Amino acid sequence: MTITLDMAQTDLRTVNTTLQAAAKGQANEAYIIENPRGSHAMACGLDGALDVTVKGSTGYYTAGMNKDATVTVEGSAGPGVAENMMSGVVTIQGDASQYAGATGHGGLLNIRGNASSRCGISMKGIDIVVHGSIGHMCAFMAQKGNLVVLGDAGDALGDSLYEARLFVRGSVKSLGADCIEKEMRDEHLTLLAELLEKAGADAKPEEFKRYGSARKLYNFNIDHADEY
Amino acid sequence: MDKTPQTLPRQSWTFSNEVNSEIRRAAATGIYDIRGGGAKRRVPHFDDLLFLGASMSRYPLEGYREKCDTSVVLGTRFAKKPIELKIPITIAGMSFGALSGQAKEALGRGATMAGTSTTTGDGGMTEEERGHSEKLVYQYLPSRYGMNPDDLRRADAIEVVVGQGAKPGGGGMLLGQKITERVAGMRDLPQGIDQRSACRHPDWTGPDDLEIKILELREITNWEKPIYIKIGGARPYYDTALAVKAGADVVVLDGMQGGTAATQDVFIEHVGQPTLACIRPAVQALQDLGMHREVQLVVSGGIRGGADVAKALALGADAVAIGTAALVALGDNDPKWEAEYQKLGSTTGAYDDWHEGRDPAGITTQDPELSKRLDPIAAGRRLRNYLNVMTLECQTIARACGHNHVHNLEPEDLCALTMEAAAMAQVPLAGTNWYPGKPGF
Amino acid sequence: MCGIVGLFLKRDELRPQLGDMLTDMLITMTDRGPDSAGIAIYGDEAEGRVKITVQSDTPDTDFEGLEPALSAEIGVAATTRVIDTHAVLSVPSDKEAAAIAWLEARGLRIMGSGQSMEIYKEVGLPKDVAARFGLRDMGGSHGIGHTRMATESAVTTLGAHPFSTADDQCLVHNGSLSNHNQMRRKLAHKGVFTRSENDTEVGAAYISSRVADGDTLGEALEGTLKDLDGFFTFVAGTKDGFGVVRDPIACKPAVMAETDDYVAFASEYRAFADLPGIEAARIWEPEPATVYFWER
Numbered sequence: 002m003t004i005t006l007d008m009a010q011t012d013l014r015t016v017n018t019t020l021q022a023a024a025k026g027q028a029n030e031a032y033i034i035e036n037p038r039g040s041h042a043m044a045c046g047l048d049g050a051l052d053v054t055v056k057g058s059t060g061y062y063t064a065g066m067n068k069d070a071t072v073t074v075e076g077s078a079g080p081g082v083a084e085n086m087m088s089g090v091v092t093i094q095g096d097a098s099q100y101a102g103a104t105g106h107g108g109l110l111n112i113r114g115n116a117s118s119r120c121g122i123s124m125k126g127i128d129i130v131v132h133g134s135i136g137h138m139c140a141f142m143a144q145k146g147n148l149v150v151l152g153d154a155g156d157a158l159g160d161s162l163y164e165a166r167l168f169v170r171g172s173v174k175s176l177g178a179d180c181i182e183k184e185m186r187d188e189h190l191t192l193l194a195e196l197l198e199k200a201g202a203d204a205k206p207e208e209f210k211r212y213g214s215a216r217k218l219y220n221f222n223i224d225h226a227d228e229y
Numbered sequence: 230m231d232k233t234p235q236t237l238p239r240q241s242w243t244f245s246n247e248v249n250s251e252i253r254r255a256a257a258t259g260i261y262d263i264r265g266g267g268a269k270r271r272v273p274h275f276d277d278l279l280f281l282g283a284s285m286s287r288y289p290l291e292g293y294r295e296k297c298d299t300s301v302v303l304g305t306r307f308a309k310k311p312i313e314l315k316i317p318i319t320i321a322g323m324s325f326g327a328l329s330g331q332a333k334e335a336l337g338r339g340a341t342m343a344g345t346s347t348t349t350g351d352g353g354m355t356e357e358e359r360g361h362s363e364k365l366v367y368q369y370l371p372s373r374y375g376m377n378p379d380d381l382r383r384a385d386a387i388e389v390v391v392g393q394g395a396k397p398g399g400g401g402m403l404l405g406q407k408i409t410e411r412v413a414g415m416r417d418l419p420q421g422i423d424q425r426s427a428c429r430h431p432d433w434t435g436p437d438d439l440e441i442k443i444l445e446l447r448e449i450t451n452w453e454k455p456i457y458i459k460i461g462g463a464r465p466y467y468d469t470a471l472a473v474k475a476g477a478d479v480v481v482l483d484g485m486q487g488g489t490a491a492t493q494d495v496f497i498e499h500v501g502q503p504t505l506a507c508i509r510p511a512v513q514a515l516q517d518l519g520m521h522r523e524v525q526l527v528v529s530g531g532i533r534g535g536a537d538v539a540k541a542l543a544l545g546a547d548a549v550a551i552g553t554a555a556l557v558a559l560g561d562n563d564p565k566w567e568a569e570y571q572k573l574g575s576t577t578g579a580y581d582d583w584h585e586g587r588d589p590a591g592i593t594t595q596d597p598e599l600s601k602r603l604d605p606i607a608a609g610r611r612l613r614n615y616l617n618v619m620t621l622e623c624q625t626i627a628r629a630c631g632h633n634h635v636h637n638l639e640p641e642d643l644c645a646l647t648m649e650a651a652a653m654a655q656v657p658l659a660g661t662n663w664y665p666g667k668p669g670f
Numbered sequence: 671m672c673g674i675v676g677l678f679l680k681r682d683e684l685r686p687q688l689g690d691m692l693t694d695m696l697i698t699m700t701d702r703g704p705d706s707a708g709i710a711i712y713g714d715e716a717e718g719r720v721k722i723t724v725q726s727d728t729p730d731t732d733f734e735g736l737e738p739a740l741s742a743e744i745g746v747a748a749t750t751r752v753i754d755t756h757a758v759l760s761v762p763s764d765k766e767a768a769a770i771a772w773l774e775a776r777g778l779r780i781m782g783s784g785q786s787m788e789i790y791k792e793v794g795l796p797k798d799v800a801a802r803f804g805l806r807d808m809g810g811s812h813g814i815g816h817t818r819m820a821t822e823s824a825v826t827t828l829g830a831h832p833f834s835t836a837d838d839q840c841l842v843h844n845g846s847l848s849n850h851n852q853m854r855r856k857l858a859h860k861g862v863f864t865r866s867e868n869d870t871e872v873g874a875a876y877i878s879s880r881v882a883d884g885d886t887l888g889e890a891l892e893g894t895l896k897d898l899d900g901f902f903t904f905v906a907g908t909k910d911g912f913g914v915v916r917d918p919i920a921c922k923p924a925v926m927a928e929t930d931d932y933v934a935f936a937s938e939y940r941a942f943a944d945l946p947g948i949e950a951a952r953i954w955e956p957e958p959a960t961v962y963f964w965e966r
Contacts (some may be wrong), residue, residue, distance in 0.1 A: 017448050039940030041441045046378055046449030057949070058939050061438070062445040066378040077953055079939055080923060081432035084445075085376055098939075098955060099923065100432035104373040106417070117955045118920055122431040123373060125417040137920070137958060142427060144417045155957075161425065163418055219422040220405050221260055432919035435846065437672060437702040437819050438935075467822050474704070474819055510777065 002030050009036040017045065024049035024070050044072050047089075064091045067108065071190065083110045083145050086127055099136070102129045106147065113198045118155065121148045124165055130200035138165055141177065151204050159212050167212040168193055170204055176212065183213045251494075262380065262494040263402065263591060265327075265583025267395050267486040267530065267553060272503040274486070275540045277650030278643050279659065283631040290628035297624045298634040301548045303525045304455020304478040306384060307447070311455055311564060312364055313477075313582070314385055314548065315344025316620045317635055318538055321483075321529050321552035322388060322459070325401065326412045327490030327583065328556075329600035330357045331608075332592040335559050337361030338605060339612025343620075348388060348550070350490075351401055351426055353415045353555045354380040361609075366457065369446070371400065372426040374416040378449055386479070387446055388457040389439070391430075394466070394487030394530040396496045397461025401426030403491055407586040409595040436471040443476045457481050462507035462530060463500070469514040473524050481550065482511050484530030488553040490593065491584030504530035504541075506653040510639075515611025522636075535622020542623070543638035544654060558615040559608040560590045607670030672831070672844045673699025673817040674906050674924075676912055676935035678964045682811075684931060691719055693800045695934070695941040696815040700796045702844075702937055703817025706830035707799040708791025710840040710907050713810035715786040720766045720837065722759045723789045724773055724782040725827055729755050732778060743772045754802040755827075756781065758788050760957035764839075779827065779865075782834030786811070786909050789840060811966065814907045814935075816842040825866040833871040834957040835864070836878035838909040839887075843870035844937055845901035845922040853898065863919030873898060877906060891915045891961045903956075911965035920958030933964045 006016050016034060023030050024047040031052040037043055044053045055063070058076035068087045077095035081103055093101075096114035103119065105127025112120075115133035119141060126145040131213035134152030141157070141164040143165035153171035160177020166189070167180075172222050176182075185206075193206040240246065243287075251262060283289040290297060298643055304311035320340045325333050327350060334357040340347040346364035353375020364512035367384030369376070378414035381387065392398065403424040413420040433442045443456050462484040472480045484504025489497065508528055515521040528541045529550035541549045553561075562570075564577045569589035573582065583593035591602035627635045630642045644659040645651035658664060675695035679688060689711065696707060717719075726732035731751065736757065737750040744765040751758045753820075757778075761769045770780055782789040790803040796817045800806065816831035823829050832840035845851075850869035853876060857864070862879045864871045873894065880890035891906060891913050903922045906913045914935060916924055927934045927942050929951045934942055942948045956962055 013448070014452075018451070038937060041940075042445040042448045048378060054729035058940055061431075061441045061942050065445050066381070066449055068378060077939065079925075081437075081445075084432050085373060085378075087377060087522075096926065096953065096955075099921075103432040104376060107376065116953075119431065119959065123427070125373070136955070140466075141431075142425070146509055157682075163422075173533050219419075429921070437822075437844070439921070440701055464822075471821065473818070 003033060004030055005035060006036060007035045008040060013040055013042065017042070018052060021043050021046055021048070024051040024068075035181045037074075037076070041079070043164075044070070046070070050159055058095065065206075066089055068070065077114065083108075083127075086110060096133070099133075101131075102127050105129070107146075109190065109199055110211070115152065121146075121165070124148065128196055128199075130196055130202055132200075132202055134171065137174075140165055143167070147192065147196060149193065149200070149202070149209070159214070162212075162214040163219060164214065166192075168196075168209040170209045173210075173212070179215050179218045180212055181215045183211045184208070185211045252299070262389060263404065263491055263584055264494050264497070264581040264582040265488065265490050266497070267488040268498050268501075268503075269581075270498055272485065273647065273649040273653055274503065274507050274538045275505060276656055277505070277646045278540050278656065279646060280536075280539065280543075280630055281641055281644060282629045287631040289631050290633060292625060292628055293369045293630065296633055297628045298636075299624060300527070300622055301636070303527070306520075306524055307476065308386075308453060308455040308478050309451070310345035310385075310453045312346060312366075314346060314364070316616060317542060317592045318343075318532075318550040318616055318619055318625070319345050319366075319527060319548055320384070320555050321349045321487070321550040322366070322390070323556075324490060325355045326350070326352035326374075326407060326595070328592060329594055329603065330355060331600050331605045332556070332559060332605040333358040334605040335603065335608035336555060337365070337524055338609025339555070339558070339616065340364075342609065342613035345616065346385065348386075349620065351403075353377075354384070355415075356420065357605075359383060360532035361605075367457075370426065371428065371430045372416075372424075374426075381446070381454075382450055382515040384454060386452070386455040388459050388481060389437075389442070389446075390459045391641045392459065392461030392463065392483070393470075394462045394483030394485050394490060394501055395489035396492045397463035397501045397519055398428060398498070399492060399496050400428035401490075401492065401585075403582050407584065409597045412470050412595055414416065414568065438473075438477040439475040449639075455479055457527070462487075462504060465507040466510035466514045468516060469511040469526075471518050473515065473518050477524055479525045479527060480511065480515075481527045481529065481551075482507055482546075484528070486531030487529050488556075494624035500534075503653065504528065504532075505650060508541060508544040508546060509653070512632045515566050523546065532648035535619040535624075536626060538619055539626040539635065539638055540643065542635055543627065543642050544640055544656075554564060554615075556592055557614055558612045559592055560603060560611070561588070561592050563590055568592055671939070672819055672842075673702030673937045674787060674842050674844050675699060675815040675937075676813070676842075676903055676907075676914075678812040678911055678933040679931065680933070681824065681931055685811060686809040688810045688869065689805045689912065690811045691932075692815055693806045694944045695936060696720065696805070696817060697797045698740065698941045698943070699815075699817040699937060701966055703819045705796055705820045705825045706791065706793045706818045706827070707796035708789065708817065708818075708830045708842075709800075709803075709805055709813055709815040710782065710787055710789045710832040710834070710842075711805075711808050711810045711813040712786045712838075712907065713788060713808065716760065719760050720763050720785055721788055722773065722783040723756055723787075724759065724778040725756050725781050725791075725961050726778055727827075729757070731774070733757050740769060740772065742766050744809060747943035753790070753804065755792060756790050756803065758767060780839060780861075782832070784834075784838030784909065787834070787838045787840060787907065789832055789834055791816075791832070792827055793825055793830065798802055801935070812907070812911060814840060814842055814905055814912060821846050821869075823869070826862055826866070828866045830869050831870055832907065833866075833868070833874035834883060835862075835871070835874040839874070839878055839881070840872060840907040840909075841877060842872035842905050842907075843873055844903045844924075845917070847873060847898055847902060849898065850900075853915050873902070873904060876910065887913055888961055888963060891907060895959050903937070908965075911963060913964075914956050914962040915960070916956055916958050918959040924956050926962075927953045
């Protein structure tokens with residue numbers, strides 16, 4: 002069953018309460034949100050399998066802390082989309098603003114357009130696939146998970162990176178401190194192929210370069226003080 | 230034989246032995262001094278204030294018979310479920326990681342017995358502390374280590390940490406020694422590596438964005454939980470005002486004597502304002518916005534006894550939070566470990582290398598053998614006792630000033646012993662009706 | 671800490687709707703800035719004349735008889751339009767300096783001046799400020815609006831944005847500058863003075879001082895990247911359009927939309943929700959440390 006909520010008539014609190022209850026109750030329903038008008042915190046805190054489609058562009062923190070739900074934005078998403086996401090799938094048909102997938106722990110964030118700065122900042126296990134390009138400072142202090150970019154990356158990619166894996170098909174404007182290009186081994190090609198398939202991305206793993214942490218900042222060393 | 234009189238060798242005040250030792254240490258290691266705790270330098274503090282007491286112009290209350298209430302409710306502005314505490318003293322945020330599991334459990338036990346709340350820290354919520362804390366405040370920090378919606382929902386309040394008194398404007402640096410398998414697992418990081426926590430939140434900057442972040446946190450938690458905003462004592466007037474404008478239910482204000490698990494000594498000693506100097510500007514901001522007592526103010530940083538609590542409340546706080554004092558109550562820096570402190574190059578009372586994880590008292594460590602030294606039940610009881618003593622002391626003072634609730638303490642109940650304290654607390658120098666900066670003089 | 675909106679029309683037929691479109695955008699940004707609001711609107715110009723926008727807290731007395739008194743002072747006819755606490759005075763270009771000096775001496779606050787720019791700003795919620803000035807009914811080629819959440823300087827009319835420190839130039843800002851006191855002293859040494867304690871006004875004064883020294887507005891905006899410290903998204907209005915620049919860290923939000931009819935700027939996408947044809951607009955975010963311009 003598909004239920005439509007029109008935000009021209011329904012306020013955010015009601016929309017989120019309805020969606021959260023449906024997700025929690027495993028109602029097996031699908032929801033369509035109309036007229037989102039850039040609202041913040043849309044469909045955030047969902048905890049359970051639920052299919053939500055937002056017809057239009059959203060504001061900050063769409064699908065924040067998502068668990069298990071599938072949220073699709075048929076437009077662009079504002080800052081911090083799918084922040085701290087735990088699981089499930091969040092898809093943005095348009096562009097994503099800053100901080101997309103910030104501190105995400107799991108699940109898939111699939112951005113069909115471009116992502117702006119700080120995409121995947123401090124990510125902790127999430128998979129992020131960006132079909133377009135990404136801005137500066139992406140994957141800053143990224144801890145775990147995978148960031149796949151079909152287009153180009155901006156300045157300071159992967160600054161202060163931990164164990165997250167970064168795959169970029171296009172150019173990288175500059176690498177951040179402690180981020181280096183790494184050998185693409187078979188295991189990475191296999192992983193990348195899976196991620197591309199999951200995200201429905203039209204690209205071949207062989208076209209990508211892999212970037213990761215040089216691990217020089219893992220324990221303080223005065224000889225690397227310039228990096229701080 | 231030369232009998233010419235000679236002057237004694239003279240030590241420099243500027244280049245003292247302590248200063249020189251730090252220069253040598255820096256030259257040898259190439260890293261700044263990292264340590265735990267708060268500012269150790271002498272700064273104007275609550276000690277420099279006295280209560281006036283009642284006699285003829287005001288009537289004191291009888292101890293033990295005439296009621297003097299100590300309860301406090303935090304989060305009355307927007308939250309559906311404000312936090313009700315029996316005493317106006319809470320336990321400040323300290324992380325599992327910085328502290329052992331046993332220490333976190335002891336804090337939870339002690340606070341719960343005393344009827345107050347405890348707070349998580351940078352590193353997520355553990356079962357020990359959730360299980361043993363009747364009321365638990367969940368910190369929302371830039372690192373978001375262990376952050377998840379389930380813990381958010383099982384917290385009693387959410388504290389968005391913007392700053393910390395020990396290091397306003399700074400991030401964290403937890404050295405690899407303490408990153409055991411469990412700590413690393415909770416933080417999604419490899420074992421044994423340094424942890425650099427960011428100084429700004431990853432997904433918002435500034436009060437205009439914070440307002441939207443608060444909206445999200447409220448939407449995820451059904452508008453039930455009070456949202457605290459913790460700020461470091463740096464620019465308390467503006468920061469308090471902006472926290473209120475961003476939608477805070479509670480402002481937590483941490484002065485420079487507030488502790489940390491680990492940061493640069495230069496940061497601890499040279500950034501931020503003394504707790505005493507922070508309270509009045511913060512209260513002024515609340516009053517200017519018509520929000521004093523509507524948005525509650527929790528003050529921390531160097532609170533040690535009931536007199537400090539009473540003074541903070543008199544200056545306008547609704548409650549206080551203790552961190553270092555709570556650790557001392559549990560057993561931190563206890564003389565019984567003197568021999569071991571000596572081995573670590575320190576001594577009782579001075580031990581501050583909490584980041585190294587070799588705490589003989591078993592509190593600021595992840596070493597299983599050391600951690601075992603702390604009995605969480607006995608330590609929890611000590612904390613309970615200490616909280617009760619502080620509360621009784623605070624009540625004693627409030628009664629002496631003629632108040633039936635500790636919240637009715639006011640700046641006019643105080644005088645200052647020094648010009649500095651008079652200026653910072655904006656209460657008259659003892660014996661006068663004047664303080665520096667008083668309007669109309 | 672604030673909300674910014676900007677709208678630049680590409681088609682003259684839309685000019686009568688400028689105020690209406692901007693007003694909705696401005697009100698949407700209320701959460702980001704509930705303390706005060708302001709708008710710079712670039713409207714009709716008269717050959718050889720400038721408009722001076724002034725503000726008074728006691729308009730009933732201050733604006734009474736202002737027009738004849740000013741006309742007598744400068745020796746030619748001035749015209750006056752009073753809108754709530756503001757008055758827009760039109761004088762011949764060569765009398766502008768004399769008129770401003772005289773108006774300031776009378777205790778009126780100068781909001782800005784220029785051939786086409788008028789500035790309206792007051793303390794209060796954006797919807798109330800917009801209603802007081804009848805922003806909805808104003809027409810023009812482009813306009814910039816601002817809602818303010820005051821950080822360190824006072825919530826006053828003078829502390830509200832936009833700030834104008836030169837003819838037809840104005841600046842709005844989201845963020846917080848960290849070297850504005852030093853820069854204010856530096857500018858004062860050059861003889862460039864600000865009227866408030868506000869950090870943004872220093873940014874505006876910096877830009878107009880560079881322009882006065884011969885730089886283009888683009889060069890001056892480039893200069894902010896080197897000489898101003900802190901976090902900022904700036905939108906600078908000029909007679910012909912507007913420029914946008916974000917600091918290199920670029921944490922403060924900025925989003926732009928372009929259609930065949932307009933270019934729009936806002937702190938958040940929400941502000942675009944009511945714009946015609948927004949569904950099909952090109953939407954993007956300005957890059958950090960990059961100067962953008964839209965001009966007629």
